[in-house]
Amino acid sequence: MKKILLIGCLLFLLSGTPYTELNNIRIVDTIGIGKTEDGYYLYIRTVPTNNDDETVYRVEGKSLGSLFQETTKLAYKTAYYKHLGTVIIESSLLEANSQEIIYFLKEKFTQINYLLLTTPDLAAFFATDIDTYDLEQFIKQEQATNGTIHILTFDQLYANFLDPLEQAAIPQIRVQNQEINVAGLQIIDESTVLNQQQARSHYLLSDQLTKFQQTITLDQQAYNLQLYNLGTTIRYQNNTLTIKIKGMLDSDDFVANYKKRLEEAITKQLTDEIIALLAEQQQEKATTTPIINTIYRKIRNQKRSIEAFHKATLIIDINWQWKGEI
Amino acid sequence: METVEMIKKAFGNSSDLIVRPFYWDQVEVTLVECETLTSSTFVNEYILQRLTRLTLTPQNKETALFNLLPNNSITILNDVQQMYDYICKGFALLVYDEKKAMAIEAKADLDRGIGQSDSESTVRGSKDAFNENLNTNVGLIRRRIRSEHCYLDSLYIGKQTRTKIGIMYMNTIVESKNVDTIKKRLQKINTDGILDSGVLKGYLEDKHNFFFPTVMATERPDKVSQALLEGKIAVIADNSPYVLLTPSFFVDYLHASDDYYQKSFNISFLRILRFLAFLISIFVPAIYIAVTTHNQDAIPLNLLLNFTNQRQSVPFSALVEALFMSISFEILRESDIRKPAAMGSAVSILGGLILGDAAVAAGIISPIMIIVISISAISGLAFSSMEMIAALRSLRFLMMVFAMFFGVFGIYCGGFILLASLSTTSTLSLPYLAPVSPFIKEEIGDSIIKTKRKKVKKRNPLLTKNTTRGRDV
Numbered sequence: 001m002k003k004i005l006l007i008g009c010l011l012f013l014l015s016g017t018p019y020t021e022l023n024n025i026r027i028v029d030t031i032g033i034g035k036t037e038d039g040y041y042l043y044i045r046t047v048p049t050n051n052d053d054e055t056v057y058r059v060e061g062k063s064l065g066s067l068f069q070e071t072t073k074l075a076y077k078t079a080y081y082k083h084l085g086t087v088i089i090e091s092s093l094l095e096a097n098s099q100e101i102i103y104f105l106k107e108k109f110t111q112i113n114y115l116l117l118t119t120p121d122l123a124a125f126f127a128t129d130i131d132t133y134d135l136e137q138f139i140k141q142e143q144a145t146n147g148t149i150h151i152l153t154f155d156q157l158y159a160n161f162l163d164p165l166e167q168a169a170i171p172q173i174r175v176q177n178q179e180i181n182v183a184g185l186q187i188i189d190e191s192t193v194l195n196q197q198q199a200r201s202h203y204l205l206s207d208q209l210t211k212f213q214q215t216i217t218l219d220q221q222a223y224n225l226q227l228y229n230l231g232t233t234i235r236y237q238n239n240t241l242t243i244k245i246k247g248m249l250d251s252d253d254f255v256a257n258y259k260k261r262l263e264e265a266i267t268k269q270l271t272d273e274i275i276a277l278l279a280e281q282q283q284e285k286a287t288t289t290p291i292i293n294t295i296y297r298k299i300r301n302q303k304r305s306i307e308a309f310h311k312a313t314l315i316i317d318i319n320w321q322w323k324g325e326i
Numbered sequence: 327m328e329t330v331e332m333i334k335k336a337f338g339n340s341s342d343l344i345v346r347p348f349y350w351d352q353v354e355v356t357l358v359e360c361e362t363l364t365s366s367t368f369v370n371e372y373i374l375q376r377l378t379r380l381t382l383t384p385q386n387k388e389t390a391l392f393n394l395l396p397n398n399s400i401t402i403l404n405d406v407q408q409m410y411d412y413i414c415k416g417f418a419l420l421v422y423d424e425k426k427a428m429a430i431e432a433k434a435d436l437d438r439g440i441g442q443s444d445s446e447s448t449v450r451g452s453k454d455a456f457n458e459n460l461n462t463n464v465g466l467i468r469r470r471i472r473s474e475h476c477y478l479d480s481l482y483i484g485k486q487t488r489t490k491i492g493i494m495y496m497n498t499i500v501e502s503k504n505v506d507t508i509k510k511r512l513q514k515i516n517t518d519g520i521l522d523s524g525v526l527k528g529y530l531e532d533k534h535n536f537f538f539p540t541v542m543a544t545e546r547p548d549k550v551s552q553a554l555l556e557g558k559i560a561v562i563a564d565n566s567p568y569v570l571l572t573p574s575f576f577v578d579y580l581h582a583s584d585d586y587y588q589k590s591f592n593i594s595f596l597r598i599l600r601f602l603a604f605l606i607s608i609f610v611p612a613i614y615i616a617v618t619t620h621n622q623d624a625i626p627l628n629l630l631l632n633f634t635n636q637r638q639s640v641p642f643s644a645l646v647e648a649l650f651m652s653i654s655f656e657i658l659r660e661s662d663i664r665k666p667a668a669m670g671s672a673v674s675i676l677g678g679l680i681l682g683d684a685a686v687a688a689g690i691i692s693p694i695m696i697i698v699i700s701i702s703a704i705s706g707l708a709f710s711s712m713e714m715i716a717a718l719r720s721l722r723f724l725m726m727v728f729a730m731f732f733g734v735f736g737i738y739c740g741g742f743i744l745l746a747s748l749s750t751t752s753t754l755s756l757p758y759l760a761p762v763s764p765f766i767k768e769e770i771g772d773s774i775i776k777t778k779r780k781k782v783k784k785r786n787p788l789l790t791k792n793t794t795r796g797r798d799v
Contacts, residue, residue, distance in 0.1 A: 003536065007724075019619040019730065021644060022637045027630065047627070050635040082623035083630065 025080040026055075029131050032122040033067075033101065034090035036060060042067045043088075043126040044079065056126050064104045081108075085132025086115040087154070090122050091172060091186055091193070098168075098188040102161055105154060113153045115139075117173055118186045124175045138180050139171075147212030148182045148196040149173075150203050161188070167293050171199075194277075194291075201277045204245065204270070206294040207232055216265045218258055225266060226250040228323075234295055241295070241312040243274065250323035259322060267318045274316055282310050329421050330356050332406055333413070343413075353382040355391070356421045358409075363416035364432040372397070373418055373430060387422050395420075399431035411488060437462060443545050446710045448584040455545045460490055460564040466547035467494060471554060475499075481512060483526075487519030491526070492562035494550075499557045499790050504754050508559055508572065523563035523570050527713075530561065530572055532752045537721060537744075539713030540753035542574035549583045557789030573753035573789070575760050577773040579714045580604070590776040597774045603705035607718045608744070610705075611652070612725035612737050614698045615644045620733025632694075639689035645730035647691050649723070651699040654681070656719065659703075756788050768793060 032043035039062040046055050057074055061067035071079050087109075089101060115135060119125050130138075142149045149171045160168040172183040172193055185199040186192070194202060203209035209229055216223050228248040235242045255262060281291055295309055330345060337343045337360075346357040355377070359369060373395060380390055392400060399417075403409050409419055409427050416433035440462065443455035456463045464478055479493045491512060495505055508530065515529050527541045544550060545567050550560045553571045561570040571578075580600045585593045617624045618633055625633065640647060658677040665673055685691045706718040721744060728736035751758035761769035768784035771777035785793045 019643075019733070020622075022618050022622070022630075022634045023640065025622070025634070027627070027634070047631060049631060050638050080622060083627045085627075 020078050020080070024077050026074045026077045027080050027083050029084070030086040030088065030126075031081075031084065032088040032090070032119075032126055033064070033093060034122045035093045035097065038062065040064055040067050040093075041122075042071060043122055044071055044074065045126060045131065046074065046079075047083075047131075058126075064100070064108075068108065082112070084109055084112055084114050086117065086135055088122060088125060089116070089118045089170070091118050091120045094118055094170065094186060094188055095191045096189075102158065102188075106158060109154070113155050116152050116154055116157050116170055118170045119173050119175065120183070121175065125173075128175055128178050130175070130180060135180070142182055143209075144211060145213045146182070146196070147200045147203060147209045148184075149199065150208050169194075169202075197273045198277045198291075201270075201274045202291050202294065204229060205232055205234070205243070205274070205291065214266060214269070216262055216269075218261055218265065223251060223253045223255055223258065223262060225255075225262065226323075227266065236308060236312065239308075239312055240315055241309060242315045242317065245270070245316070245318045247318060247320050248323055249320050263320045267320070270318060271316045275314060278314055282312075327354065327356060327421060327424060329406060329409070329425050329427065330358060333358055333409060333419075333421075336406075336410055337413075348377060350382045352384050353387050353422070355382065355387070357418060358413060358421055358427075359418040359432065360413050360416070363414070363434055363436075364418055365434040368432045369418055373420075373432065377420075382422075388426075388428075391420060391422060391428050395428075395430060397430045399429075401429045403427045403429055414488065440466070445712070446544060446546050446549070446583060448546075448582065450584040450587040452546075452548050454547060456547060456567045456569055458565045458567055460492055460562055463547070463562050463567075463569060464492055464494065467550055467554070467560070470547060470551040471496070476554065479505075479509070481509075483512060483515050484517060484519040487521065489520040490564040491520070492560075494554065494560040494562060496554050496557070499555065499785070499792050500559060501557060501790055504559060504573070504789075507754055508561065512561070520563055521565065523561065523566035523568045526561060526563060526570060530570065532755060535751050535753075536747050537717045538576065538748065538751055538758065539579070539711060539717065540572070540574055540751060540758060542571040542578060542711060543568040543713070544571060545569070546583050552583075552586065557785055557792075573756050575753060575756075576748060576751075576758050577762070579709055579711050580774060582710065585776065586779070590778050593776045594774070597776065600708050601774055603708035604718065607702050607706035607708075608721045608725055609737065609741075610702045611648050611698050611722060612729035612740065613734075614694070615648055615726055616729040616733045616737055618644050619730060620735075624734070633692075636692040636694050640692050641689070643730070644695075645726060647695050648699065648726050651691055651695050652703070652723065652726075655699060655703050760788055761786065 027047040027049075028044055029047045030043075030045040034041050034043075039060060041058060041060045044057040044059075046057075048055075055075070057071065059067060059070045061070055073079070087105060093101060115132060117135070136151070139149050139151050143151070152171055157168050157170065160166040168188045169185045170188065172186040174181045174183045182196055182199070183193065184196055185194040185202060187194070200209065200212070207229065211226065211228050214225050214227055216225060226249070228250070230246040230248055232246075233244045235244075249259075249263065249266070251262075277291060278295075330347075334343065334345060340360075342360055342362045344357065344359045344361050348355045348357070357369075357373070357377075376395055377391075380394060382390055388402075392402075401412070401417075403412060403419070404426060406425065409421075409429070412429040413419060416431070417429040418432040419427045419429050421427040437457055437459045440454050440457055442453045446455075454466060456466060468476060473496070475496055475498045477495055477497045481491050481493075482488045483491050493505065493508055493512070511529055512526070515526075517525075520526060523543060527539075527543070530541045532540065550569050550571060554560060558571050558573065561572065563570075580597050582596075585597070618637070622630055637644075642650070654677075658673070661673055661677075682696055686693050686696065702722060706715055706722070709715055709718070721740075724743075725737060725740045728740040730736075732739065748759055749757075749763060757764060760766055761773050766786060766788065769786040769788075771782050783795055785795060787793050
């Protein structure tokens with residue numbers, strides 16, 4: 001009896017433990033953080049339930065902390081962030097305040113593997129009803145077809161951010177006419193945005209791209225090709241940087257008589273894209289872009305400095321084999 | 327006679343006390359009996375008829391009565407207190423002298439016969455069950471254990487009821503100090519009456535047993551016989567169809583009678599299921615409350631949305647909802663036990679179907695809560711022991727409160743308390759968690775996982791020094 005009384009007293013003493021009933025929470029799916037002239041603004045999109053429609057809230061605050069403090073209650077209910085799916089950061093915010101943002105996200109949303117994206121126009125994005133599921137579907141589709149975007153979670157970004165040899169970059173999207181488009185890859189702390197082709201080359205060189213589609217036109221006839229990246233190697237020797245890409249081709253179209261020409265065309269296109277990207281990096285003497293770091297990471301085992309890359313001659317060797325042919 | 331007057335006075339001239347004097351020349355014999363306890367047929371045909379044919383003189387009256395009345399339970403009584411006792415036991419008394427009487431067993435058949443077990447029904451195995459007659463119950467056990475080593479010690483407990491209590495054990499197997507402990511505990515009982523063996527439980531249990539039962543009550547003779555062969559002690563109370571078995575360990579409550587009549591693989595599976603039912607019964611409502619009030623991140627988003635949608639119209643907290651549902655279930659179960667069988671389907675339909683459906687429609691409880699509490703309650707009913715079911719119910723409520731205040735952390739704390747309680751509980755000073763903790767290899771093959779019968783060659787050394795099964799002593 002004494003034990004029961006003791007347990008009862010303990011429970012009453014400690015009954016101040018906060019708890020939230022399910023019907024008193026609004027589950028936040030997506031947030032967007034942007035910068036105003038003297039502070040920040042925050043978009044919040046909640047998940048629709050039977051009684052509540054999907055709702056977007058916009059608040060402003062002087063600091064990131066005060067911004068979230070104001071959104072503790074959303075229309076008399078508690079904002080629940082633990083199922084947050086996507087964080088979209090305004091592009092201009094990443095050019096200067098990235099460190100503050102990333103550390104804040106790390107503290108605020110611990111252990112959450114949410115999707116990270118950036119966009120030049122947050123208002124346009126939140127004017128649509130695109131949620132995390134839509135974004136994931138879009139990214140998967142875009143990854144499989146054009147290879148211009150790659151899913152980036154906060155964990156991956158944070159790992160890159162902490163690595164002194166890495167330069168973190170976030171996929172950038174735009175919303176036009178209620179539809180999402182890939183804008184490219186925004187490099188953190190810089191105003192640089194790689195365009196779609198450059199982003200794809202980056203993913204290809206860093207082996208993040210395994211499969212994509214490409215349409216090649218020969219004799220006014222369009223051929224749809226599936227390209228599989230079987231591995232990329234980068235070597236430095238005699239002041240020459242040799243990039244070897246081994247790939248596999250496949251097509252649903254009748255390509256038996258055009259295989260050689262298709263190989264040449266796709267090789268030329270990819271080579272041009274990679275050379276253009278690397279040449280730009282060499283010209284700008286960049287030392288910390290994701291592309292530089294990808295290459296440097298691959299050649300540093302060969303005890304080469306990053307300067308070697310800037311002086312090097314580029315050779316790109318792409319070898320194709322057709323699916324079903326050994 | 328003065329003795330007869332004393333008896334009449336002692337019984338307050340009860341209307342069922344029959345006092346009938348018979349006279350010979352110099353001899354007076356008075357028949358005294360309690361007509362509600364004695365068989366009138368037996369008294370008329372075998373006592374009165376023969377008595378009237380006798381010719382008694384002051385010299386031969388005791389010998390004549392003793393020899394010519396046919397009964398194997400005739401006792402000469404010299405003490406009035408004894409006479410009261412025998413009248414209450416259903417004996418007919420022939421008072422033939424001052425302070426001298428002859429008690430002849432003439433008990434009426436007040437038993438309901440040997441029926442089937444209600445609370446421990448089995449598919450395989452014998453169907454007979456104990457009834458309220460101690461002798462019948464002992465007979466049912468002796469019919470299974472035909473051994474001279476099966477001892478029965480008796481004592482009477484209860485100042486007013488003088489209930490006969492039997493202590494039964496296998497003399498060659500049982501640990502004698504356990505028998506002594508039981509006897510001491512029973513002899514210490516000072517109470518007005520023992521109306522059922524359930525009353526004895528509290529006296530037989532060790533101190534500091536907080537949640538779990540340590541004395542098992544069963545109405546199955548085969549289960550008692552099996553327990554006696556393991557070295558346990560059976561306590562049988564007159565007027566109770568439940569025999570107590572002690573010491574009883576935690577794993578014993580996971581066992582069923584027909585576990586010993588089926589393949590060991592199947593039994594192991596069923597015992598694992600029962601253990602899962604034990605955990606589900608205690609923890610499932612608490613886990614639901616914890617994850618819906620404190621740890622929502624532990625639920626996948628789609629499931630969380632589903633839960634949220636179901637709870638939208640419920641105005642109460644998850645704890646209140648769970649308590650409401652649990653208490654409703656307990657009331658329904660209680661009324662199901664107490665009500666006449668003819669009303670069974672009406673209560674079930676009203677309580678189970680209509681009320682449940684209406685409560686959801688009225689927005690008092692959510693459908694998921696019905697599922698959670700139902701799973702938990704049904705799992706709790708996987709045990710035949712009412713005490714274990716009650717323990718599970720208490721723990722379920724306790725865990726729900728812990729979960730409401732502290733979430734999953736509270737369940738961890740509650741689980742810790744549960745484990746501490748289990749490991750500190752003892753039965754006849756033996757560890758309740760045996761043979762798991764302490765690990766007893768001889769008995770582990772019949773704990774949760776059951777090994778083949780022919781491989782279990784040793785008894786539990788905690789219960790006996792004679793650990794080898796099948797050995798002559």
